[in-house]
Amino acid sequence: MGDNLISVNNVSVNFDYQENFISKKQKIHAVNNINIKIKKGSFFGLVGESGSGKTTLGRAILGANKISSGNVIFHDDERDYDLTDMNKQDLKEYRKKAQLIFQDPYAALSPRMTVRDIIAEPLEVMKITNSRQETDERVRDIASKCRLNIEHLRRFPHAFSGGQRQRISIARALVSNPKFIVADESVAALDVSIQADILNLLKQLQTELNLTYLFISHDLSVVAHVCDVVAVMYLGHIVEMGPSRELFKNPKHSYTKALLSSIPSIDPEKRSEAIELKGEIPSALNPPPGCVFKTRCPNPGVDCKGGEIKMGLIEVEPGHWVDQCCAL
Amino acid sequence: MSHLLEVKNLDVKFDTDEGRITAVENISLSVDQGEVLGIVGESGSGKSVTAKSIMKLNPGNTSYNEDAEIILDNENVLQFTSKQDLKKIRGGKVSMIFQEPMASFAPAIKIGAQMVEQLLIHKNINKEEAKSISINMLKRVGIADAEKRFNQYAFELSGGMRQRAMIAMALSTMPKLLLADEPTTALDVTIQAQVINLIKDIIKEYQMGVIFITHDLGVIAQVADHVAVMYLGSVVEKGPVNEILKNPKHPYTKGLLQALPDINNLDAPLSPIPGNIPSPLDRPTGCVFRTRCPHHNPEGKDGKIEMKLIEVEPGHWVDQCGIKCGQNG
Numbered sequence A: 001m002g003d004n005l006i007s008v009n010n011v012s013v014n015f016d017y018q019e020n021f022i023s024k025k026q027k028i029h030a031v032n033n034i035n036i037k038i039k040k041g042s043f044f045g046l047v048g049e050s051g052s053g054k055t056t057l058g059r060a061i062l063g064a065n066k067i068s069s070g071n072v073i074f075h076d077d078e079r080d081y082d083l084t085d086m087n088k089q090d091l092k093e094y095r096k097k098a099q100l101i102f103q104d105p106y107a108a109l110s111p112r113m114t115v116r117d118i119i120a121e122p123l124e125v126m127k128i129t130n131s132r133q134e135t136d137e138r139v140r141d142i143a144s145k146c147r148l149n150i151e152h153l154r155r156f157p158h159a160f161s162g163g164q165r166q167r168i169s170i171a172r173a174l175v176s177n178p179k180f181i182v183a184d185e186s187v188a189a190l191d192v193s194i195q196a197d198i199l200n201l202l203k204q205l206q207t208e209l210n211l212t213y214l215f216i217s218h219d220l221s222v223v224a225h226v227c228d229v230v231a232v233m234y235l236g237h238i239v240e241m242g243p244s245r246e247l248f249k250n251p252k253h254s255y256t257k258a259l260l261s262s263i264p265s266i267d268p269e270k271r272s273e274a275i276e277l278k279g280e281i282p283s284a285l286n287p288p289p290g291c292v293f294k295t296r297c298p299n300p301g302v303d304c305k306g307g308e309i310k311m312g313l314i315e316v317e318p319g320h321w322v323d324q325c326c327a328l
Numbered sequence B: 001m002s003h004l005l006e007v008k009n010l011d012v013k014f015d016t017d018e019g020r021i022t023a024v025e026n027i028s029l030s031v032d033q034g035e036v037l038g039i040v041g042e043s044g045s046g047k048s049v050t051a052k053s054i055m056k057l058n059p060g061n062t063s064y065n066e067d068a069e070i071i072l073d074n075e076n077v078l079q080f081t082s083k084q085d086l087k088k089i090r091g092g093k094v095s096m097i098f099q100e101p102m103a104s105f106a107p108a109i110k111i112g113a114q115m116v117e118q119l120l121i122h123k124n125i126n127k128e129e130a131k132s133i134s135i136n137m138l139k140r141v142g143i144a145d146a147e148k149r150f151n152q153y154a155f156e157l158s159g160g161m162r163q164r165a166m167i168a169m170a171l172s173t174m175p176k177l178l179l180a181d182e183p184t185t186a187l188d189v190t191i192q193a194q195v196i197n198l199i200k201d202i203i204k205e206y207q208m209g210v211i212f213i214t215h216d217l218g219v220i221a222q223v224a225d226h227v228a229v230m231y232l233g234s235v236v237e238k239g240p241v242n243e244i245l246k247n248p249k250h251p252y253t254k255g256l257l258q259a260l261p262d263i264n265n266l267d268a269p270l271s272p273i274p275g276n277i278p279s280p281l282d283r284p285t286g287c288v289f290r291t292r293c294p295h296h297n298p299e300g301k302d303g304k305i306e307m308k309l310i311e312v313e314p315g316h317w318v319d320q321c322g323i324k325c326g327q328n329g
């Protein structure tokens, strides 16, 4: 597959849902028929409001969520891995190659673990290293690449600032020497200055270690700054996707336009240019038929309202894909 | 004309196991009726502590300096001790809204019951009147089926609706001053835009004064008339919002702006402010920003320059930095 690292083909993820044991079983349509290709070395952004399915898709690509239909292929140098058809050995190998950056490792891990232990854990769990010495070397190496102070390795992370914790989290994700990284809201809780620092670090590590990122964020300004390709998700669907600059300069889908206009401008003279979207994202239990955005679309066409329209991306410019109705 | 609120020379200190922390030092601010004062700064800069001081909500380990004044409607809030007086600043003349609406609502009491109870405490009205005021306010903030929501618990509402209900409750007593502490921080941008528009409409309608706290300069640009930039407990720069954002003077304000990803300027590099915020336990003497400032001269670096705001343009105040200490790069 040449220059692609990941191919996501017609992937849907549903969750079973039952309000209580006598009510009828329902399905949560978290991710619907997604097709994306992530190029090697790209910084692929996934944006959208909460509940749009970003985390579910990211986890599906990591093999951490079941895939209800479709498949995900990881194109490694020597061979392809089909995530829907992996044996134990494959899964073990894949885990080393594809990693998640936790939003806050401290929240997820035992407060009694030192920074060293937190970073070393993946090596030990995956039995990647053969001796404590080797483990320590890898930990020290990745820690210094992530600009962590080596003296801090023996400490406990509760004493650390948000920025330092995020570096610990990055080091932990990178210690197994992966090729593909999912960063899910990795800078969401950080102050702007620390955010800038972490984003620069991610960029630098990308070049240094030949990484490919899936960068999930609800912050479009951040995504616009760091990502080269962006997909906009809404209620389980990708409604628009394309090279970052092109997409932000020339958004086609009503949702992308509204989302972009909602970013509070730093210029006090540019007030209230937001296309105000009424209401909130509908429940993934009962997504509207036809275009999933139609309940909030500021200017739906007659066909959209009728719910006749089928969703599906079409290419309007090279590499720029938009849901078909909006594209027309 | 006197200001609706005037904070003068306020210090706030906390006694902790590790020692005495200076959370806020020598800040002075004012808010007029119908005006929004934005307070911006990184976490830990003292924004919430400042807001809580106005309602005397800081806990028992707090001490305020003797010569500080928080004048609201010609009375010094810091002198308030009686229940009767405190009532005035806690839901009477002052209301507060938060990032997390569940902080305002008791989980086991219905939204309407809480709104009514609050109104009965602060207003001389009966239950029926309180109910109708509450329902009208829920409608005013854009809650559909207000009568139904009135009888629901906060957890039954969606995130955006809960935020609106909290605003309705805060406004139902018609406070003169609204303290909004990061009210849109946890919201998606589309819902944030809704809430910002709502707050702006309401301020216009009721002519209240507002302190709007956020760490997001974009939000400040959208809502505030004036802005105060806080760092490690000090106001380092303040003035009209347009002036501060377009003509910032203090290295910290400039640093914040340069770290911000601006969607209209994708080629600008993201420049973090070097170093880390010091612990409030060892707060630098002299200029609080000197441990991270790229512009200090040796005198400033030694901490020999006192913090002091100087008016550089009408209404635009900057810490005397750049005048005594270093170039204004």
Ligand SMILES: Nc1ncnc2c1ncn2[C@@H]1O[C@H](COP(=O)(O)OP(=O)(O)O)[C@@H](O)[C@H]1O
Binding pocket: A015, A016, A028, A029, A030, A048, A049, A050, A051, A052, A053, A054, A055, A056, A057, A283, A284
């Ligand atoms: N494990 C799960 N079980 C049931 N529903 C889930 C689960 N994970 C996510 N969902 C639902 O799937 C939808 C998408 O969620 P998520 O992927 O977390 O969105 P995002 O990351 O964009 O906020 C939501 O409606 C969410 O409630």
Ligand SMILES: Nc1ncnc2c1ncn2[C@@H]1O[C@H](COP(=O)(O)OP(=O)(O)O)[C@@H](O)[C@H]1O
Binding pocket: B014, B015, B016, B021, B022, B023, B041, B042, B043, B044, B045, B046, B047, B048, B049, B050, B059, B061, B280
């Ligand atoms: N009750 C308290 N006891 C001790 N320290 C406190 C207390 N409340 C706040 N602080 C400290 O005061 C400083 C300012 O806090 P805060 O006003 O919450 O910051 P911000 O709202 O700007 O993020 C922080 O260092 C915080 O840890």
Ligand code: SF4
Binding pocket: A253, A254, A255, A291, A292, A293, A294, A297, A298, A299, A300, A301, A304, A305, A309, A325, A326
């Ligand atoms: S397809 Fe129709 S309803 Fe959907 S976003 Fe486009 S115009 Fe709006």
Ligand code: SF4
Binding pocket: B251, B252, B287, B288, B289, B290, B293, B294, B295, B296, B297, B300, B301, B305, B320, B321, B322, B325, B326
């Ligand atoms: S120039 Fe001097 S006074 Fe101004 S911020 Fe820097 S160190 Fe502080």
Ligand SMILES: [Mg+2]
Binding pocket: A054, A055, A056
């Ligand atoms: Mg998520």
Ligand SMILES: [Mg+2]
Binding pocket: B047, B048, B049, B181
């Ligand atoms: Mg705060």
